[in-house]
Amino acid sequence: MSIPNSPDKSPSRIRGLFAAIAPRYDFLNHLLSVGIDKSWRRRSVQTLLSQLRVDGSVLDVCTGTGDFAIELVRSSERDVYGVDFTKEMLQIAEQKRQKLPTEQQDRLKFVEGDALKLPFEDATFALVTVAFGLRNTADTNQALKEMQRVVKPGGIVAVLEFSMPRLPLIKWLYSFYFVRVLPYVGHIISKAPIDSYRHLPESVLDFDNTNQLTERMKTIGLNNPQAKRMTFSIATLCYATRGNL
Numbered sequence: 001m002s003i004p005n006s007p008d009k010s011p012s013r014i015r016g017l018f019a020a021i022a023p024r025y026d027f028l029n030h031l032l033s034v035g036i037d038k039s040w041r042r043r044s045v046q047t048l049l050s051q052l053r054v055d056g057s058v059l060d061v062c063t064g065t066g067d068f069a070i071e072l073v074r075s076s077e078r079d080v081y082g083v084d085f086t087k088e089m090l091q092i093a094e095q096k097r098q099k100l101p102t103e104q105q106d107r108l109k110f111v112e113g114d115a116l117k118l119p120f121e122d123a124t125f126a127l128v129t130v131a132f133g134l135r136n137t138a139d140t141n142q143a144l145k146e147m148q149r150v151v152k153p154g155g156i157v158a159v160l161e162f163s164m165p166r167l168p169l170i171k172w173l174y175s176f177y178f179v180r181v182l183p184y185v186g187h188i189i190s191k192a193p194i195d196s197y198r199h200l201p202e203s204v205l206d207f208d209n210t211n212q213l214t215e216r217m218k219t220i221g222l223n224n225p226q227a228k229r230m231t232f233s234i235a236t237l238c239y240a241t242r243g244n245l
Contacts, residue, residue: 040230082110
């Protein structure tokens, strides 16, 4: 099952779409992932922190409502920054930050900014992540290059994304759920425009497969890309290191 046309990823449309669904975004993620997105974030953070050999802070790009950044600050002693260009999403992330223990609040900061032009100096972070957001950028290569630019030599660039299962029956069932069921359930429950809920499954089906994404990482100069598949490959963590450029 496929989508005939690539979704519109212009910055104005993406910003407007996520502003509209911000109050129900967390609900949508749980619906889209059949409730197991929390375990994907937790497993991804554990994997990345275990591989990290560079001191310094962490950046989460396209942070949305901040769940991945919060998992990072809970799981490490590092300072964590979350960046997103939709202020309505960041407002919810900030509300979540204020509910954390004081020590974690002090180490977490949310910043408004564009993934295609990150508001940070070169080689600033030990780890730069993006979770369920890279597929929504207007230029995947540019977003990866910006992540590479702001990570320190020896640091890690990581992408956690939805991916399509490889087993034929599970792939068919998941595609059917994505295209035929999820948009209508999301629309009915949230009352948001159905286009908002069509975009996310469309963007998943349109995005790179895991091999294409790791190849992109190699093409821009990142080293030794790895892929960790989770839950029948419904989600995949791809990560690579920056060399001494």
